Each structure stands twice: as C-alpha cells, then as structure tokens.
Amino acid sequence: EVQLVESGGGLVQPGGSLRLSCAASGFTVSSNYMSWVRQAPGKGLEWVSVIYSGGSTYYADSLKGRFTISRDNSKNTLYLQMNSLRAEDTAVYYCVRESQSTAAFDYWGQGTLVTVSS
Amino acid sequence: DIQMTQSPSSLSASVGDRVTITCRASQSISRYLNWYQQKPGKAPKLLIYAASSLQGGVPSRFSGSGSGTDFTLTISSLQPEDFATYYCQHSYSIPWTFGQGTKVEIK
Numbered sequence: 001e002v003q004l005v006e007s008g009g010g011l012v013q014p015g016g017s018l019r020l021s022c023a024a025s026g027f028t029v030s031s032n033y034m035s036w037v038r039q040a041p042g043k044g045l046e047w048v049s050v051i052y053s054g055g056s057t058y059y060a061d062s063l064k065g066r067f068t069i070s071r072d073n074s075k076n077t078l079y080l081q082m083n084s085l086r087a088e089d090t091a092v093y094y095c096v097r098e099s100q101s102t103a104a105f106d107y108w109g110q111g112t113l114v115t116v117s118s
Numbered sequence: 119d120i121q122m123t124q125s126p127s128s129l130s131a132s133v134g135d136r137v138t139i140t141c142r143a144s145q146s147i148s149r150y151l152n153w154y155q156q157k158p159g160k161a162p163k164l165l166i167y168a169a170s171s172l173q174g175g176v177p178s179r180f181s182g183s184g185s186g187t188d189f190t191l192t193i194s195s196l197q198p199e200d201f202a203t204y205y206c207q208h209s210y211s212i213p214w215t216f217g218q219g220t221k222v223e224i225k
Contacts, residue, residue: 035214045154045162045205047214058212061119094161103209104152104167111161 002026002107004095009112016085016116022078022095022109030073033098035105036080038091046091049080050098085116120144120208124217130225137193139220141206146186150210153182153191156219157202165204166191196222 008020020036036048049059049069057069068081078095095109121144131137141151149169154162164173166182169189179194193200201224206217 044219045156045207045216047207047216050212050214060213098209099167102152102167102171103150104164104173105154105162105207106164106167106173108161108163 002097004097004107004109006093006095006109006112009093009114011115011117012085013118014086014116017081017083018085018114020080020082020093020095020112020114022080024076024078024095024097027097029071029076029078033100034069034071034078035096035098036069036078037094037096037105037108038089039094039111040088040091043091048093051078053100082114085114087116090114090116119213120147120210120215122206122208122215122217124204124206124220126220127218128221128223130223131196132225133196133198135196135225137196137200137222139191139204139206139222141184141189141191141217143187143189143208143210147208147210149185150208151182151184151189152207152209153180154205154207155200155202156205162205193222 003025005023035050051069066084070079092111094111096105097107099106123142151169153166156162170182203219203221
C-alpha cells in the first residue's frame with residue numbers, strides 16, 4: 001500500500017527556516033516524480049516544487065530560490081528545505097506523487113501545517 | 119504560466135442532480151487536464167486524469183471531457199458524499215497550476 005507521511009511543520013518566525021520531511025512506503029521515491037503542493041488556509045492549491053526520478057528539480061516562480069527540494073534514497077524520504085520564510089508561506093504542505101504514466105498527482109500525504117508568524 | 123479558470127466558484131445542488139463544472143486554460147493544453155476532489159480537512163483525491171480517464175476506484179457517475187482549452191467535469195447523479203470542493207489542474211508544462219476550485223454545496 002502506498003503511503004506518504006509528512007512531518008516537520010510547525011510555528012516559525014518570519015525570516016526563519018524549516019525542513020519538511022515526507023516518508024514514503026509502498027513505492028520507491030527515487031524512481032518516481034515527487035512534488036510538494038501547498039494550500040493556504042481557506043485557499044486553493046498551489047504547486048511548489050518537483051524532483052524528477054533523474055534528479056532534476058523545478059520550483060514555482062513565486063519562491064524565488066528560497067525553497068529546496070531533495071530526497072534521501074536510503075531513507076525513501078522526500079524533503080523540502082524552506083528558508084527566509086514569510087507570512088504568505090503559511091499553509092498546509094502536501095507531499096505528492098505524480099504518476100509518470102498519467103501525469104497526475106495520484107497519491108497525497110495527509111499534509112503538515114506550516115505557520116509563519118511572530 | 120498557464121492560468122486555469124473554473125466556473126462556477128460555488129454551486130448549490132440536490133442529491134440526484136446532474137452537476138457540471140467547467141475549467142478553461144489560458145492556452146491550449148491538449149488533454150493534460152486532471153480533476154481532484156477535496157473534502158474539508160482532507161488531502162485532495164484524484165478523480166479524472168488526461169481529461170477523461172477515470173482514476174481507479176472512482177465511481178462511474180464522475181466523467182470528464184474536453185481538449186485544448188475547455189474542459190468539463192460532470193457528476194451524473196449527485197450523491198451525499200460528493201459535496202466537496204473540486205479542482206482542475208494542468209500537467210502540460212511546468213509550473214503546474216490549479217483552478218481556484220468549485221465548492222459543491224447542499225441545496
């Protein structure tokens with residue numbers, strides 16, 4: 001059974017940093033396309049970043065180099081390093097697998113809440 | 119970036135009603151269009167991929183159509199468990215973007 005379990009969210013001050021983790025089971029992270037998608041409170045969904053099986057990474061333009069996606073193949077875990085956090089980064093962050101055959105987000109984690117506030 | 123616009127933003131319907139949600143892309147995306155359902159406090163769930171293909175386990179009352187810039191999600195007979203927010207998303211080119219969502223409420 002495919003499972004994605006995020007952790008690492010919490011309250012952080014503006015300008016601070018946080019690293020989110022996503023532990024995967026039932027499939028191999030390094031063989032798949034993995035994304036982070038976020039949702040601000042009461043708002044819609046926003047794609048944040050993707051790491052492809054070959055290692056290429058891409059980001060939403062709005063992040064302007066503040067976030068870094070990575071993975072640890074030995075731990076089958078996806079990460080999102082978030083620096084210089086702003087109030088507008090407050091959101092639930094979902095770890096998502098993108099099916100290579102359908103180009104759709106077929107498995108989602110339960111999400112982890114990041115709150116940026118002083 | 120490709121902009122996705124859904125309409126309506128919300129609708130009220132009764133159990134048994136036929137419901138149609140539309141999604142328009144700011145440029146042609148062929149059939150690279152997916153639909154998701156999200157219930158309060160839960161992660162989104164994939165319903166339809168590639169504009170019209172039903173994800174495994176999704177009831178057949180859900181269907182999708184369209185290509186190019188205009189797409190629709192149809193629920194043929196609304197059930198109590200279908201009251202939720204629905205999002206379209208393109209997978210044509212990075213950055214992936216979502217529509218703003220359509221909230222389906224009980225009339």
